[in-house]
Amino acid sequence: xxxxxxxxxxxxxxxxxxxxxxxxxxxxxxxxxxxxxxxxxxxxxxxxxxxxxxxxxxxxxxxxxxxxxxxxxxxxxxxxxxxxxxxxxxxxxxxxxxxxxxxxxxxxxxxxxxxxxxxxxxxxxxxxxxxxxxxxxxxxxxxxxxxxxxxxxxxxxxxxxxxxxxxxxxxxxxxxxxxxxxxxxxxxxxxxxxxxxxxxxxxxxxxxxxxxxxxxxxxxxxxxxxxxxxxxxxxxxxxxxxxxxxxxxxxxxxxxxxxxxxxxxxxxxxxxxxxxxxxxxxxxxxxxxxxxxxxxxxxxxxxxx
Numbered sequence: 487x488x489x490x491x492x493x494x495x496x497x498x499x500x501x502x503x504x505x506x507x508x509x510x511x512x513x514x515x516x517x518x519x520x521x522x523x524x525x526x527x528x529x530x531x532x533x534x535x536x537x538x539x540x541x542x543x544x545x546x547x548x549x550x551x552x553x554x555x556x557x558x559x560x561x562x563x564x565x566x567x568x569x570x571x572x573x574x575x576x577x578x579x580x581x582x583x584x585x586x587x588x589x590x591x592x593x594x595x596x597x598x599x600x601x602x603x604x605x606x607x608x609x610x611x612x613x614x615x616x617x618x619x620x621x622x623x624x625x626x627x628x629x630x631x632x633x634x635x636x637x638x639x640x641x642x643x644x645x646x647x648x649x650x651x652x653x654x655x656x657x658x659x660x661x662x663x664x665x666x667x668x669x670x671x672x673x674x675x676x677x678x679x680x681x682x683x684x685x686x687x688x689x690x691x692x693x694x695x696x697x698x699x700x701x702x703x704x705x706x707x708x709x710x711x712x713x714x715x716x717x718x719x720x721x722x723x724x725x726x727x728x729x730x731x732x733x734x735x736x737x738x739x740x741x742x743x744x745x746x747x748x749x750x751x752x753x754x755x756x757x758x759x760x761x762x763x764x765x766x767x768x769x770x771x772x773x774x775x776x777x778x779x780x781x782x783x784x785x786x787x788x789x790x791x
């Protein structure tokens with residue numbers, strides 16, 4: 487919106503001595519002609535803007551002009567800006583960076599020079615993830631259905647969903663909404679969603695419960711796992727489950743006991759340790775691992791043609 491851009495331009499001018507029209511055009515993703523019109527609008531509004539021609543020239547604001555300082559403390563501002571930077575790491579636009587510019591206006595005296603917290607929510611799939619998040623957020627605001635192909639352990643399916651929340655949990659992004667196929671609220675993992683598009687149809691907002699993000703709710707069923715690990719992989723157990731997840735045995739092995747929720751993921755996880763892990767219980771899991779190992783042996787034992 488134009489008003490947001492005007493505030494953003496004013497914010498930049500208040501913090502920098504001089505800025506050029508091309509720099510503003512790139513920052514706000516508009517043409518240079520649009521920036522020139524915005525500068526005229528700010529001048530008509532009584533903002534004392536000056537332009538300088540030639541080398542070292544550009545657009546600046548008269549010295550002494552300022553906006554009242556924020557009532558937020560330095561800690562308040564650092565916390566807010568850390569949150570905005572974290573959202574900016576997965577944003578497909580410059581919205582959050584522009585919002586940070588607005589918040590920083592007139593607040594230089596309460597913002598310390600060095601940042602103490604940096605949060606990056608992006609993933610290896612940032613290029614494909616950011617457009618999905620932006621599209622879903624837009625659909626939430628406009629109350630449009632989203633349609634997509636979903637890949638789950640139970641198979642592939644086409645879904646039409648009323649989106650209500652974009653959720654970050656377990657180092658992954660999800661959308662929480664009403665699934666027309668299941669006639670219930672569901673949590674969908676964005677990395678499993680393909681061909682996501684916003685439908686032209688709108689929906690009536692229903693009473694929306696907040697998603698229950700506990701492991702027990704999202705991953706139904708519990709598996710009591712007991713296993714022995716070599717001490718070389720202690721760092722992985724601590725990283726994934728914490729320093730109290732194991733007991734050291736007399737022979738130096740690490741006895742691990744935990745509740746796991748997904749049998750397929752459990753098999754995959756155990757196999758990443760290779761011969762550094764041995765499952766004790768449940769017996770069904772030991773058999774499954776043995777079957778997988780024997781199948782792999784047959785596969786890799788074949789002569790290549």
